[in-house]
Amino acid sequence: MKTVGVISFQGDFEKHLERSCALGMRAVPVRDTETAAQVDAIIIPGGESTTIGMLLQRFGMLDLIGGRIREGLPVLATCAGTILLAEEIIGSDQPRIGGLHVAVRRNAYGRQIESFEAEVAVSNSDWAGWQDGSVLGVFIRAPIIDSVSDDVTVILEFEGKPVMVRQGALLAATFHPELTADTRVHEYFFHTVAGFPRAT
Amino acid sequence: MSDTLWTERQKSTWRTKVGLAEMLKGGVIMDVTTAEQAKIAAEAGAQAVMALERVPADIRAQGGVARMSDPEMIQKIQKSVSIPVMAKCRIGHFVEAQILEALGVDFIDESEVLTPADVNYHVDKHGFSVPFVCGCRDLGEALRRIGEGAAMIRTKGEAGTGDVVEAVRHLRSVTDEIRRLGSLKPEQLMGAAKDLGAPYDLVVEVARTGKLPVPNFSAGGVATPADAALMMQLGAEAVFVGSGIFKSDDPAPRARAIVDAVANYENPAKLAEISRGLGQPMSGIAVAGMAESEKLSVRGW
Numbered sequence: 484m485k486t487v488g489v490i491s492f493q494g495d496f497e498k499h500l501e502r503s504c505a506l507g508m509r510a511v512p513v514r515d516t517e518t519a520a521q522v523d524a525i526i527i528p529g530g531e532s533t534t535i536g537m538l539l540q541r542f543g544m545l546d547l548i549g550g551r552i553r554e555g556l557p558v559l560a561t562c563a564g565t566i567l568l569a570e571e572i573i574g575s576d577q578p579r580i581g582g583l584h585v586a587v588r589r590n591a592y593g594r595q596i597e598s599f600e601a602e603v604a605v606s607n608s609d610w611a612g613w614q615d616g617s618v619l620g621v622f623i624r625a626p627i628i629d630s631v632s633d634d635v636t637v638i639l640e641f642e643g644k645p646v647m648v649r650q651g652a653l654l655a656a657t658f659h660p661e662l663t664a665d666t667r668v669h670e671y672f673f674h675t676v677a678g679f680p681r682a683t
Numbered sequence: 684m685s686d687t688l689w690t691e692r693q694k695s696t697w698r699t700k701v702g703l704a705e706m707l708k709g710g711v712i713m714d715v716t717t718a719e720q721a722k723i724a725a726e727a728g729a730q731a732v733m734a735l736e737r738v739p740a741d742i743r744a745q746g747g748v749a750r751m752s753d754p755e756m757i758q759k760i761q762k763s764v765s766i767p768v769m770a771k772c773r774i775g776h777f778v779e780a781q782i783l784e785a786l787g788v789d790f791i792d793e794s795e796v797l798t799p800a801d802v803n804y805h806v807d808k809h810g811f812s813v814p815f816v817c818g819c820r821d822l823g824e825a826l827r828r829i830g831e832g833a834a835m836i837r838t839k840g841e842a843g844t845g846d847v848v849e850a851v852r853h854l855r856s857v858t859d860e861i862r863r864l865g866s867l868k869p870e871q872l873m874g875a876a877k878d879l880g881a882p883y884d885l886v887v888e889v890a891r892t893g894k895l896p897v898p899n900f901s902a903g904g905v906a907t908p909a910d911a912a913l914m915m916q917l918g919a920e921a922v923f924v925g926s927g928i929f930k931s932d933d934p935a936p937r938a939r940a941i942v943d944a945v946a947n948y949e950n951p952a953k954l955a956e957i958s959r960g961l962g963q964p965m966s967g968i969a970v971a972g973m974a975e976s977e978k979l980s981v982r983g984w
Binding site: 514 | 691692693694695696698699702703705706707708709710725728729730731765766767784787788789790812813814942943946947950
């Protein structure tokens, strides 16, 4: 059985742990280098990207996870997680993992009172599951992906901007699939992006 | 609503309000009174700051009426950091809340630390776009505030004392009552709602799920990394630190240590390392010797 590690320093890691367990995965919180070195996939949750990045750095996990990503570790990142995974964070030199060839802008929709829910559109469908119904995006002080490199596929978009992208084993969303009942983003990550077998 | 067009942005929904509270789990929210303190807090790893004119220990010492902070000071803090900025309004003072919403603060704390404006009613929080956090001493108070629209609850503790005993009392009270509800039969829940003075539907939900419908944080008296980890081990999902940081000898390392302690709250070896050489914590006031009239936590109902 594959083990999914959820970075659990700060943010809504609990929702990702619950969702992963509900989909039949073995899910563990990641708070130390030993666990980070062993898991078969990592989820970087929403939260405050500066805080999570700082804690990953303090506890020696930035380089470790960065190295494992270069070796092909599957990663699902949501909201703050996407910021931490981005190669470029516009106007910020905060600690990050990097690896995803995109440029993001933090809090790009505005402060909390501008947070919103909206249906997002399927842009590039390499998975039939997206056609089962619309995808509701919950955007909370969300970042915007401003630009992507050629090796990045835009899967979901909203108002002409990418809101979920894939680059090999990396899947990154600017919204929060863990806050709605729709399990498709996690299923797509586990079974298509990471290639884990479905529980029987 | 049947005519909702989900292709358009639906702003300030209940899910986005509680969602922000979810994003603030596992971290530390620090009271700050200046932009410089806000920067120190952010650099230490605070996940949010609470902008206020005086920390609770000073409000206690100086007395007088404590009100919402000057908007200019809140805006300076908003400009100085990228993390969420919260601010306090007085209990029941919905115009202070309107002003804070107009300033674009990310969360409003309808707080007993300020002098209450209304002894009968709290703010109708459903009517606002910005989410609210409210204090509680027990489950009934928590559910009354959630019924009014609070998207986050914090146990009150006794602010400005540096004594964690009330924070522990209030959090244990909430978790014990939640556990008790779980053991009741359906026909007993209306009686429980009556005794708690809480909305019946929320009592039923808590009995079924075994937890509050919104995140539950801890506040009031946390002064050391060990205090913060204690509240986390007791079931708090994040910690507010008021006077404990900027009333201590050396705020920056203490701020960082409390952040690290919350991130590693179940790891005693790391907590030992984190707690070393931080200098004196705030001197504090023992709650046991305080008159009831000096307590801030008895404000609100």
